[in-house]
Amino acid sequence: MATPATFRIWRGNSAGGGFQDYSAAVEEGMVVLDAVHHIQAQQAPDLAVRWNCKAGKCGSCSAEINGMPKLMCMTRLSDIDLNEPVTIEPMHTFPVIRDLVTDVSWNFKAKKTIKQFKPRPPDAPDGTWRVQQADVERVQEFRKCIECFLCQDVCHVLREHHKQDEFIGPRLLVHAAALEMHPLDAEDRVSDLRRLHNIGYCNITTCCRQVCPESITITENAIIPLKERVVDRYFDPLKRLFRIL
């Protein structure tokens, strides 16, 4: 059974733009991205939208749906009130390229500033390592990240304060956590986290964790333990005393 619904989609580019209404028939099981595709195929062939896997695995189709940052491919229309127009707009934190597509290249540049993985010497003569399953599972959560950048979109430090030059945001803190807690990693990123990446800017409002489509406990499991490492090293009064002595 198809139900008619209105989709209020932001159209425009870096120079400006506004919402435009489209109507589309909604059928059972459809997600927001399906509606956008229908509109694109039939009414607005030049509507810009970025997508790939359509299964919540690649993290390309991030947008703000009725004001909430979400993946368009995993947002079912049956969970949305279709009596009102459904608004779809690009992520606010990143510069708009066109319509629903934003320029997320900053994330890729910022990632390069994090020291890469450096393994400890191999455990076995054949050059391999021995790792316990429990140690693999501990960091699995961080490695699930699909780089949709929704957490970056809602981070106040980036969204309101525009500290992109000083702060790497939750996604990249999760990346740093995945490396720091990797059972084989021997690199030290604590100093960088404090001075270069300014982890102190995060005041743990947990907005990032709430929008994560992979349900990564970003603040509690990644950011706070990293903050603790920074505090342990630089702000422990006893250690400070020892350093002075």
Place this chain on the structure above:
Amino acid sequence: MPEFQRFSYDVLVIGAGGAGLRAAIEAAANGVTVGVVCKSLLGKAHTVMAEGGIAAALANVDDRDNWRVHFADTMRGGQYLNNWRMAELHAKEAPECVRELEAWGALFDRTKDGKILQRNFGGHKYPRLAHVGDRTGLEMIRTLQDHGIHAGMEVHMECTVLSLLLDGNRIAGACGYDREKGRFYVWQAKAVVLATGGIGRAFKITSNSWEYTGDGLALAYRAGAELQDMEFVQFHPTGMVWPISVRGILVTEGVRGEGGVLRNKEGRRFMFDDIPELYKEQTADSEDEGWRYTQGDKAARRPPELLTRDHVARCINREVKAGRGSPHGGVFLDISWIKERLPKSEEHIKRKLPSMYHQFKQLADLDITKEPMEVGPTTHYMMGGVRLDGDSQASTIPGLFAAGEVAAGLHGANRLGGNSLSDLLVFGRRAGRYAAAFAKANGQVGVDETGLQTAAEAALAPFERGSSAENPYQVQYDLQEAMQNLVGIVRTESEMEQALEVIGQLRVRAERVGVGGNCEYNNGWHTAIDLGNLLIVSEAVTRAALLRKESRGAQFREDFPGKDAEWGKHNIIVKRGADGEMHVEKRLLPPMPEELKAVIEEMK
């Protein structure tokens, strides 16, 4: 006159999935300058969707495994049409490539003694797939991406390549445009590695994203390279069938590897009813034996659900056609039944198959730990591709290399699950190495400026025709519909002749497509440009499938249902003739060395 932004590299890699990234890393490590052009953002390529694992005879779980068994399994799965040299190198080098990935930070699930764990998969004699839950592809692409960005390569994201450039008969780079603004680019290069993936978008029901329009195949074909095995398109047996909007999305073979079973609406495990001769010896004859196999009992043989993909897909198709399917036109795939055998089965399923649990819960409102899934075949993988030298991955055009799904050879008539991720690593690495060597050994190339202008003008033509002309999306739909219905799992001469006619008509319509708006991130324009590639690969698939008058591997001909020994000695080659028309011909397989023949005999 459109302007071109210009870049120059020793090696240009087109595509940034597993094969492209691995090739780029290897080329850079060999001391040459490397550019990477990709259609999407970095880390979004289809490799990310790979779920099951990487096939490599590490022998961590079963010490009877070694390269010889893996080689024989791959050849059997490909019905002996494989490039035997590639199958040999792949089996020998895959373990090293997996260990290399671990040294770059990939984390795999572990055995009790801390080694990389391996799981069962269709067609593999022993548990062979290194994996992490059911998101191995993500682990792999992220590892390569994060390693690659520090390896010294320049990445051009969200760019489409329009054509390969030639200097005489040698490759000279590529030209294309970016999505963001529609700016044109020239990437001059002494060597080019194609790593553009497959052709899934030529079909209506597919597990592939919008990107997989056969670009690399069409680019190589237009430049004069030979394609091979184009008739072999893999239909993965288990794609989602409901809701309609998620139709085709992959359900990993790992579900069956973990004990999932296929049933028809009568509740019958129909896979027991049809076990091919080639696999009789290796297949369980009771449900209990099959279950024991999935739980690691070395004395047990594999359940029939883990037969090769071509066979399982056809069996499902048959059940549906016979009216024994599920309500939405598939069959039932049940993993929840293992609660009868395992304590805490719910947690077990969620841990082993987390993204499948998530996918069904979120997209179909279905809890796979409690209910069976509905699944049906989906276009998944292209076994055919650019014809290559097995050692170097060099195509028939000097300086042009290819790796991964766009390459032909390793998989023959049917690919085994898990052999694709290892393919990307083994042959990405080889292609990168040989491309770097080629670039070092050969001098600078020139660019034909008039060719560039022609390519740019042709690309801009849809704007001149405007939005009232033919709709590019509609032409694409019509092509997908035709390929699905006429050149799908079950093929016959009359339908394929009809498909060729439709392709001819669509080619005329594709010439007339128009788009409105401007070059800024215009999806309609991108669709219009991709159409040309889709039409070339669709025609190649159809012509090759018509010529092969037998059923083998992924090709099933209703009018020639049996295998033909004579055809078993030949590959089909597709090439553009001097007249501009598509030519197809059969070509004898190169003779296999005695020692490899002996391995196959020994493993029979």
